Amino acid sequence: MSLPLAREDGIIQKINGQFSNNIKQTRIIRRSRPEITVGPEKIREVATFLRNELGFDHANGVSGVDYNREGRFEIVYHISSMDKKDLRDLVLALKESTPRTAPKVPSLVSVWPGVENFERETFEMFGILFEGHPHLEKLFLTDNWDGPPPLRKDIRFPTD
Amino acid sequence: MTVPEKPLPVVAMEAAQAAQSGPQTLTVSVGPQHSGSGHMRLIVELDGDVIVNASPDPGYVHRGIEKICELRNIIKNIPVIERPAIIDSSNLNHAYINAIEELQGVDPPIRAKYLRSLLNEMNRIMSHLYWLSIFGVFLGHTTMFMWPLGDRELFIDLAEQLTGARITHSYIVPGGVRRDLPPGFAEEAVKRTEYFEKRLGEYDKIFFNNPLFTSRSKGVGILPRQDAIALGCTGPTLRGSGVDVDLRKDEPYGAYAKLDFDVPTRKECDSYSRAYVRMDEMRESCKLIRQIVKDIPAGPIRRKAPIVLPRGEAYGRVESARGECSFYLIGEGGDKPYRARFITGSYRNMAAIPVLLRGGHLADMPTAWWSVDYWPVEADR
Numbered sequence: 001m002s003l004p005l006a007r008e009d010g011i012i013q014k015i016n017g018q019f020s021n022n023i024k025q026t027r028i029i030r031r032s033r034p035e036i037t038v039g040p041e042k043i044r045e046v047a048t049f050l051r052n053e054l055g056f057d058h059a060n061g062v063s064g065v066d067y068n069r070e071g072r073f074e075i076v077y078h079i080s081s082m083d084k085k086d087l088r089d090l091v092l093a094l095k096e097s098t099p100r101t102a103p104k105v106p107s108l109v110s111v112w113p114g115v116e117n118f119e120r121e122t123f124e125m126f127g128i129l130f131e132g133h134p135h136l137e138k139l140f141l142t143d144n145w146d147g148p149p150p151l152r153k154d155i156r157f158p159t160d
Numbered sequence: 161m162t163v164p165e166k167p168l169p170v171v172a173m174e175a176a177q178a179a180q181s182g183p184q185t186l187t188v189s190v191g192p193q194h195s196g197s198g199h200m201r202l203i204v205e206l207d208g209d210v211i212v213n214a215s216p217d218p219g220y221v222h223r224g225i226e227k228i229c230e231l232r233n234i235i236k237n238i239p240v241i242e243r244p245a246i247i248d249s250s251n252l253n254h255a256y257i258n259a260i261e262e263l264q265g266v267d268p269p270i271r272a273k274y275l276r277s278l279l280n281e282m283n284r285i286m287s288h289l290y291w292l293s294i295f296g297v298f299l300g301h302t303t304m305f306m307w308p309l310g311d312r313e314l315f316i317d318l319a320e321q322l323t324g325a326r327i328t329h330s331y332i333v334p335g336g337v338r339r340d341l342p343p344g345f346a347e348e349a350v351k352r353t354e355y356f357e358k359r360l361g362e363y364d365k366i367f368f369n370n371p372l373f374t375s376r377s378k379g380v381g382i383l384p385r386q387d388a389i390a391l392g393c394t395g396p397t398l399r400g401s402g403v404d405v406d407l408r409k410d411e412p413y414g415a416y417a418k419l420d421f422d423v424p425t426r427k428e429c430d431s432y433s434r435a436y437v438r439m440d441e442m443r444e445s446c447k448l449i450r451q452i453v454k455d456i457p458a459g460p461i462r463r464k465a466p467i468v469l470p471r472g473e474a475y476g477r478v479e480s481a482r483g484e485c486s487f488y489l490i491g492e493g494g495d496k497p498y499r500a501r502f503i504t505g506s507y508r509n510m511a512a513i514p515v516l517l518r519g520g521h522l523a524d525m526p527t528a529w530w531s532v533d534y535w536p537v538e539a540d541r
């Protein structure tokens with residue numbers, strides 16, 4: 001069964017038209033699941049464009065992924081639109097990568113206030129710094145946790 | 161500087177201090193010993209009895225489920241991912257299986273899809289009833305504590321007949337479901353939902369139309385529509401602010417595309433509207449259960465599915481009792497996920513709690529806060 005992907009193609013074309021040189025990769029995983037990869041230096045501009053021009057006003061979540069064999073962390077913002085009814089089923093993945101040795105990316109709290117807690121969790125679980133975050137503190141881990149960021153792939157616990 | 165001959169009375173000293181240093185606030189810690197349901201802490205800053213600021217401090221029931229999932233076989237993970245919300249386990253289970261099946265390219269038989277939706281709706285009612293009973297306790301209404309917990313047994317018994325377990329069912333597996341409908345289930349389900357709908361009318365009379373409740377909830381804890389969207393709220397919290405979003409309609413999964421139901425919303429954006437959206441949802445769920453047992457097609461309930469997670473990414477999501485529950489799964493061809501990102505409704509709605517409480521009175525805190533149905537265990541995972 002193949003359904004037309006006109007909406008997903010349209011979104012990707014608009015992004016490519018606006019930021020042609022800065023988009024590293026785009027793909028459509030399946031219907032309703034487009035994906036855009038940008039560099040951390042441009043992500044805030046792309047995010048603002050997505051929110052203001054394309055109607056993506058709602059953040060579903062932020063996920064950190066540790067690709068330790070490639071020496072990088074990937075940060076994935078899943079965003080969607082509440083105002084545009086024809087986009088309600090669509091979840092766009094906005095991705096960026098940062099080197100594992102000095103993980104630092106700009107915070108998107110100023111674009112989507114809802115990502116505040118997610119970025120705090122990604123900070124404590126992976127040790128990624130979000131520049132411009134209003135209070136980048138631990139969220140779930142206890143205050144006296146002084147171990148390494150626990151969701152990194154090289155962290156193993158004795159019971160593993 | 162003149163020194164008073166005798167010390168000022170304490171009241172006068174406090175008044176003089178307050179006049180010197182401007183408004184003074186008091187910081188109060190609510191929790192973490194079961195401040196509501198589950199262990200979490202709210203740090204509330206008060207000026208008199210007005211809440212100036214409130215910030216949630218979660219993490220007291222954090223179990224590291226995402227890490228656990230990376231270390232275990234995808235099938236062994238099913239009971240683990242149910243644990244964060246045992247009152248709503250099948251919806252969490254369904255989100256996980258949606259993501260797995262998307263990666264595996266498995267389409268379950270149609271009868272299995274109906275059975276999944278059937279259990280999801282029973283779980284939705286069970287979860288809303290649990291929430292309602294705690295809401296009753298919060299407001300000192302003992303009857304509203306006893307009745308929903310008693311009526312919840314109607315659906316727990318039904319779920320036990322269907323799945324063999326009362327609350328953590330582990331019923332939904334890749335490729336289908338574990339068990340078929342037992343004999344006599346349809347008649348029993350119709351009887352119980354019809355009885356329960358009458359009970360909902362009695363809830364209205366004793367609680368939702370009761371001035372003791374309405375005066376404490378109407379106009380309390382306002383969450384404006386735009387704030388609810390921008391903060392990433394979901395589920396009944398978002399629908400109580402007038403946004404008619406429901407994944408069962410917007411991105412139908414299970415059997416929902418073939419079923420007829422409404423999405424209740426309310427525009428008042430206050431605690432009462434968030435609470436009443438859940439009452440209406442329970443009515444819709446009763447209708448859905450009756451439709452499912454009437455329309456369910458015959459056929460197999462399970463199809464063979466591989467035990468490995470193919471290479472790739474999938475974002476599976478369902479409408480759970482507290483809103484969107486999503487799994488972002490990354491597979492690398494083995495039997496364990498490379499990454500299992502698990503985001504639940506309570507985690508997302510946590511961002512709304514400071515907005516709801518700010519500017520309100522401390523005495524209104526239980527109403528405003530619990531109208532979000534924040535389940536700490538589900539948020540911490």
